[in-house]
Amino acid sequence: ESQAPHAGGWAVHPWADVMLPEPVEDLGRMAPAGQLWSTTGDLARFAAFLVKGDDGVLSEASVREMRTPAAPAEAEEVAAGSAYGLGMQVQYRDGRMLAGHSGSLPGFVAGLMISVEDDLAAVVLANCTSGPPVFTVAADLVRIVAEAEPRIPEPWRPLPEVDHSVLQLAGPWYWGTHAFALRLTADGGVSFGPLSGNGRRSRFRANGDGTWTGLDGYYAGEALRAVQRPDGSVDHLDLGSFVFTRQPYEEGASVPGGVDPEGWRGIR
Known part of the structure; x- marks a missing residue:
């Protein structure tokens, strides 16, 4: 229950500048849905936890999964740029993904919004029954701070160690004639996406058996594996049944439909 000193709740009349005190009630079995008293400082610390996790509570991988859209969005939600993760709302505003x-x-x-890319979070609290659009205010705060105090990039550091069997997979891959790139990431996983422009891109975590699972983006939940030839060399990447080869329509590779045996040619 609330302990003094605490902010009292008010209802503000929608058509006059007058207020009415709201009673504090015990919600019983519904208490976990809202009967939690906190402060902006505590909620800011909670926001940091929702970004980085804590191995004593939930790992960073688990809180990342909470921020990943999980439930199919309705048409109006797609238009509004919103979705739902595991217990967290996800919204796209001003070109950035916000979760909270x-x-x-x-x-x-109350409202709490996080921009992982900007390393920023905003907490908005108001002691009134309705009125302030807390998500809009929180999103504006994140945007204002991100524009005024942009995040300083971390200094470049080499990886502490590298798996050379994965390193040989780094670089360009082709889906037909579309160029993609596989890169190693600092957390031991890989990322995969177009060499330039927008398109299907995702980060992947290693499964420990030479395969990876998509964490976000278009390939979230999909399996990535390197398919080998009998001699042990890599024939292609299989990403959720999509085949990526080292060269566009590489001769001898397992391209669906095959490759014209005469290969690339000019106009005759």
Whole structure:
């Protein structure tokens, strides 16, 4: 229950500048849905946890999964740029992905929004039953700080160690004539996406058996594996049944439909 000193909840009349105190009630079995008293400082620390996790509670991989859209969005949600992860709302605003949640009880509204890419979070609390659009305010705060105080890039550091069987897979790959690139990441995984422009891209975590699983983006949940020839060399990458070869329509590679035996040619 609340302990003094605490902010009292108010209802503001929608058509006059007058207020009415809201009673504090015990929600019983619904208490976990909103009967949690906190402060902006505590919620800011909670926001940091929702970005980096804590191995004593939830790992970084688990909180990342919470921020990953999971439920299929309705048409109006797609238009609004919103989705749902595991217990977290995900919204796209001003070119950035924001994750968090809003909440309300009679007398109070609250919102917490995180931009992992900007390493920023915003907490908005108001002791009124309705009025402030907490998600909009939080998103504006993140945008304003990101524009005024952009994140300083981390200094470049070489990887502490590298798996050479994975290193040989780094570089360009082709889906037909579309160029993609596989890169090693600092967390021991890989990333895969177009060499330039927008397109299908994802980060992958290593499964420990020479395969990877998509963490986000178009290939979230999909399996990535290097398919070998009998001599042990890599024939192609299989990514959710998509075949990527080292060269466009590489001769001898397992390209669906095959490759014209006469190969590339000019106009005759």
